[in-house]
Amino acid sequence: MALVVRDLAFAHPGREPLFRAATLRVEAGTVVGLTGPSGVGKSTFAALLAGDLRPASGEIQVDGRPLPRRGFRPVQLIHQHPELAVNPRWRMRSVLDEAGRPSRETLDRIGIRPDWLERFPEELSGGELQRFCIARALQPGTRYLVVDELTAMFDALTQAGIWHTLLDLVRDRGLGLLAISHEPALLDRVCDDQISIERLR
Numbered sequence: 001m002a003l004v005v006r007d008l009a010f011a012h013p014g015r016e017p018l019f020r021a022a023t024l025r026v027e028a029g030t031v032v033g034l035t036g037p038s039g040v041g042k043s044t045f046a047a048l049l050a051g052d053l054r055p056a057s058g059e060i061q062v063d064g065r066p067l068p069r070r071g072f073r074p075v076q077l078i079h080q081h082p083e084l085a086v087n088p089r090w091r092m093r094s095v096l097d098e099a100g101r102p103s104r105e106t107l108d109r110i111g112i113r114p115d116w117l118e119r120f121p122e123e124l125s126g127g128e129l130q131r132f133c134i135a136r137a138l139q140p141g142t143r144y145l146v147v148d149e150l151t152a153m154f155d156a157l158t159q160a161g162i163w164h165t166l167l168d169l170v171r172d173r174g175l176g177l178l179a180i181s182h183e184p185a186l187l188d189r190v191c192d193d194q195i196s197i198e199r200l201r
């Protein structure tokens with residue numbers, strides 16, 4: 001069981017190709033770090049894996065099957081800025097219900113207090129909001145998570161709390177995780193393996 005990328009090519013419209021034959025494998029149950037300087041294509045690669053962008057050529061397979069083009073996405077992407085990832089006009093209860101609300105037990109494990117469900121996004125801190133984005137990404141059909149600078153915006157304590165929660169849940173569910181980060185110390189702590197995006201280009 002693995003998330004497999006083979007010979008993937010992609011260019012943003014009118015730009016030089018960012019990837020010509022990118023190849024990567026993330027085994028289920030492992031955490032792989034993706035590093036690299038700013039602007040080389042890490043977020044673009046994440047969007048390709050999640051199905052938000054289509055490769056020009058090459059393939060992405062999830063546990064032996066092609067990444068579905070519609071319907072539920074087994075590779076879920078969590079962005080750096082949670083406030084941009086939720087509808088500001090919806091209470092958090094509706095944000096979660098749209099995807100299928102996780103059980104109270106799961107919400108407790110993620111550290112989401114019951115009264116937060118009645119709040120609007122602007123009434124939560126960034127760290128609290130990121131916990132909702134994690135909850136929303138952990139659907140029953142989720143097999144792999146891609147996190148793009150998951151905690152770069154938060155203080156050390158919030159960062160540690162969110163990573164602890166995420167790794168715990170990922171381990172329990174046997175998910176694979178691709179963690180994009182600029183922080184070598186963080187990746188050293190959480191990853192089984194690391195790869196530089198330069199090797200994918």
Ligand SMILES: Nc1ncnc2c1ncn2[C@@H]1O[C@H](COP(=O)(O)OP(=O)(O)OP(=O)(O)O)[C@@H](O)[C@H]1O
Nearest residue numbers: 012013015018036037038039040041042043044045
């Ligand atoms: N929608 C887009 N249309 C055209 N070019 C884009 C688009 N999105 C990103 N780019 C360009 O593609 C390149 C890669 O961007 P990307 O955001 O994937 O890099 P990154 O490695 O994630 O950077 P950072 O670490 O700063 O977030 C950049 O040169 C960027 O300007």
